[in-house]
Amino acid sequence: MKRKIKLGVFGFGCVGQGLYSVLHQTKGINAEIKKICIKHPDKARPIDASFFTTSRDEILNDPEIDVVVELIDEVDAAFEIVSSALRKRKAVVSANKKMIAENFPALLKLQQEFQTPFLYEASCCASIPVIRNLEEYYDNDLLTSVEGILNGSTNYILTHIFENNKAFDEALKDAQRLGYAESDPSLDVRALDPKYKLLIILVHAFGIILNPGDIFNYGIQNLKDADIRYAREKNARIKLIARCCKNGNKVYAYCMPRFVPVSDTLNKVTYEYNGLLLEGAFAEHQFFMGKGAGGNATGSAVLSDISALTYDYRYEYKKLNQNLNHTYTREIELEVYVSYNGAIQPAAADFESISVRHESPGFNYLVGRISLLKLMKAKWMDDPSVNLVLTENNI
């Protein structure tokens, strides 16, 4: 039943090298790398030159290669490679959340049309088996909420700030040096990366396909010392949270920072770790935590997809096919803390209610209830002098 798989790999950065090292240390999997397509042939490589090519067709047209592993950064090129491979009925494994989130309907159609599996466990939370579990294990659990810390880079930065009193810039540089940050750090810091992951989770948790523009994301780019002090005073930390949640048949979703009490389970998720809380009608609260970034953690998730392909595994997209009648809404009210210190003030009219107003030299904030839709449209939110943090449980 198990068959030997020959891999064609695109990209040999942090994850590609992680995959190579993982694949060559485990004996359980019947797969070998035949060719690796790279962009820069002159770069020094840690493995034999015969593995490499700069021609994508050398992989895509090789009938011996069963599985294409796409691990490059560029979204358009990645989509083109994945599409071509699926059209040639080569199974594909990818870790490229941005490419997947931006092209989901097309990728779904290709899988159906060419009856070829496309797996992407490594695209969400690296080492945590989230997609496989949502597909297979939480298939029948009436899920109500999936939330968590989905971005290792910002979590590393926030942990460094709160636990080690590091400055933001210094913490970011550390994260980049350790390979936890995307090559474009704004994907992390502006909460785009966790939003892409959330879009993928929404499909497998609730059967909802959205575009990146549909979901509110707010990162930690405007975080000020005063906000950090405020969190500490409340015995809380700030975590960047991605959440999707079902209320009746309405589903809402967002990515934004939240005050998390020190004693909260999510505060156990430190540095480059990711953590995921699932709530369901039967299994109730479930918590998964594991490394969310780094070559080996991501490489191990890629390898688990390759291993699943040796058994002809494919996603069934059960939630999509169950016609669950879920609809996406942004008409949900959230309690937020907004700090501001410049000329730009949050527009009081946008809020349903404001419970706290604080003004002092150089540090003003309010706490109030506002709809997700208003938050997405508010112009004052874009100003770097403003900062937004979700607040719950009276923090």
Place this chain on the structure above:
Amino acid sequence: MKRKIKLGVFGFGCVGQGLYSVLHQTKGINAEIKKICIKHPDKARPIDASFFTTSRDEILNDPEIDVVVELIDEVDAAFEIVSSALRKRKAVVSANKKMIAENFPALLKLQQEFQTPFLYEASCCASIPVIRNLEEYYDNDLLTSVEGILNGSTNYILTHIFENNKAFDEALKDAQRLGYAESDPSLDVRALDPKYKLLIILVHAFGIILNPGDIFNYGIQNLKDADIRYAREKNARIKLIARCCKNGNKVYAYCMPRFVPVSDTLNKVTYEYNGLLLEGAFAEHQFFMGKGAGGNATGSAVLSDISALTYDYRYEYKKLNQNLNHTYTREIELEVYVSYNGAIQPAAADFESISVRHESPGFNYLVGRISLLKLMKAKWMDDPSVNLVLTENNI
């Protein structure tokens, strides 16, 4: 590909009723209960009488019934039912860890001989998908350790004692009243229940099949107020830990209480929750937490197995088939705290070394290093005036 499944259920206690309620609230699964075999026909039941029978053959001989769900307490009767069902090529789902742990080789043989799947996700950690993940996801990760809190009942008792200052007996009664304890509480309290789970985990994590007698188990039956005070003084809690761990190609395993620092991740696992820490070469540290007891949590795991059967899923026992050459050892040295207050004293000669000796009126203890093999043979351990707690990190 998906087919409609008809279920024959044995037992209608806490888990059986949980399954019924879970099955009737979810629409994703193509399965229905046809018959439920019970022992006491006169007992009042919450569902229609036509579901029930007292004849096992009415289920086992019904060609319409595809899947037998075994949820009874008695081990011998359960094994007999499961064996008969597999012989008739009916797939079986069971939550009966004791029956599985005590009969593993025979059950494996039946699965192979009759080419019929036998799934038992609910037997370990109820709602946490541990077996499926060890089989499918950690197939290629070089696992080095699986440890955790695998018994909801004792964890409930210990949490109640430490967080709410409850007495042991009162905490046990609460656990029983809430349905978290086995009908024979000594299975929980003497750490037999988590040992059965550990035996199952050992197969799927390391490919090692053992008998219950091979593994050291020590429960919380001898826990004294003085031990609890000692833990508090060290800013720790006591948790009942099951662990299997690989060192080179040697694997060791035990179930025993351990001092766990208050800040430790395992201390997030409170009341009836279970928690599992996995360590692997690539994914590194992974942590899973979820409800480890209760009808719905266990029922949801049973349902996920039923759902998997609609796709003809079966365990591949990959670690067993990989010929991993792991051998089981008890020649491992552990650091333990032993308290004693009576005439019985721990035999100093059994210890490799003793680092602490404390004697005071009514409360004596020592801390020392001892091999697992010596612990298993020590007669002084059996005395109720003695108590043993694993100690690490200088607690």
